[in-house]
Amino acid sequence: MKMRDFKGLFKKSTATIDWIENPIDDLHVIHMSFPDKLTWEAGEHGVFTLPDNKVSGKPFRAFSVASIPEEGKMIIATDANKPTSSFKSTLFNLSRGDTVTVRGPFGWFKVQDKTSPIVMISTGIGITPMRALVKQLEKDQSRPIYLVYASPSGYLFKDLFDDVALHNPSFKPVYTSNKEDTIKAYTHMAQLFENSAYYYISGKSETIKATKKELKQTGIKRKRMITDPYFGY
Numbered sequence: 185m186k187m188r189d190f191k192g193l194f195k196k197s198t199a200t201i202d203w204i205e206n207p208i209d210d211l212h213v214i215h216m217s218f219p220d221k222l223t224w225e226a227g228e229h230g231v232f233t234l235p236d237n238k239v240s241g242k243p244f245r246a247f248s249v250a251s252i253p254e255e256g257k258m259i260i261a262t263d264a265n266k267p268t269s270s271f272k273s274t275l276f277n278l279s280r281g282d283t284v285t286v287r288g289p290f291g292w293f294k295v296q297d298k299t300s301p302i303v304m305i306s307t308g309i310g311i312t313p314m315r316a317l318v319k320q321l322e323k324d325q326s327r328p329i330y331l332v333y334a335s336p337s338g339y340l341f342k343d344l345f346d347d348v349a350l351h352n353p354s355f356k357p358v359y360t361s362n363k364e365d366t367i368k369a370y371t372h373m374a375q376l377f378e379n380s381a382y383y384y385i386s387g388k389s390e391t392i393k394a395t396k397k398e399l400k401q402t403g404i405k406r407k408r409m410i411t412d413p414y415f416g417y
């Protein structure tokens with residue numbers, strides 16, 4: 185992490201709700217309009233508050249932005265994580281036109297260079313920043329780009345990933361549903377690319393820790409692993 189990764193923390197903007205969907209189990213996707221002056225880089229996250237609503241407990245949550253500015257909408261996604269917090273219950277009940285305040289976006293979970301192969305490893309709701317990275321890289325056919333997406337139930341944004349794979353032969357999503365297959369998939373890639381690739385890992389903190397340990401055992405250096413731990417789960 186570098187100082188410049190936190191630069192956006194001092195930006196504060198107001199976004200408005202367009203629509204909220206609940207496509208799979210407890211997963212909710214929130215689509216928002218954002219002001220013209222607001223921009224961000226793929227992989228960054230914002231700190232969100234709900235200014236017109238009373239929330240009990242912590243009044244803010246960090247969420248990765250799943251879209252890129254060029255799409256003309258800001259998307260975040262989250263798990264209801266039962267028992268659902270007052271913040272999330274309030275968020276899920278917002279209507280079109282309601283306002284949300286966002287600090288940032290900012291962060292360090294970004295594409296590191298233009299040449300290294302990319303291996304993205306995400307578990308569950310950790311898929312959110314990967315969607316933004318895939319959108320940024322959707323036309324990049326100059327290097328292998330793999331996405332290992334582990335989920336015990338459905339796969340969020342699968343239509344988009346499959347569509348990008350259809351048009352870009354360099355991009356390959358691999359969907360797994362258990363720990364064994366997930367480890368097998370990314371260790372295979374680690375053996376293939378070794379330290380020439382960057383490994384982007386996002387999800388709950390303990391899953392990231394375990395993934396880093398596995399990669400380290402395969403010989404991957406810490407500096408080739410870029411992580412986005414979802415503290416708070």
Ligand SMILES: Cc1cc2nc3c(=O)[nH]c(=O)nc-3n(C[C@H](O)[C@H](O)[C@H](O)COP(=O)(O)OP(=O)(O)OC[C@H]3O[C@@H](n4cnc5c(N)ncnc54)[C@H](O)[C@@H]3O)c2cc1C
Pocket residue numbers: 229241242245246247248249260261262263264265266267268269271272309312313412413414415416417
């Ligand atoms: C850089 C970054 C990016 C992130 N991006 C995302 C993202 O894209 N999507 C996302 O979903 N999250 C993301 N997070 C995590 C997010 O900020 C929240 O911390 C997380 O979603 C949990 O929020 P919550 O309101 O469900 O739980 P909280 O209210 O914050 O509670 C924390 C934990 O305590 C448990 N808990 C709370 N109340 C009770 C109770 N009464 N009884 C038993 N257990 C209880 C909850 O189940 C939860 O596991 C990110 C975090 C970081 C740091």
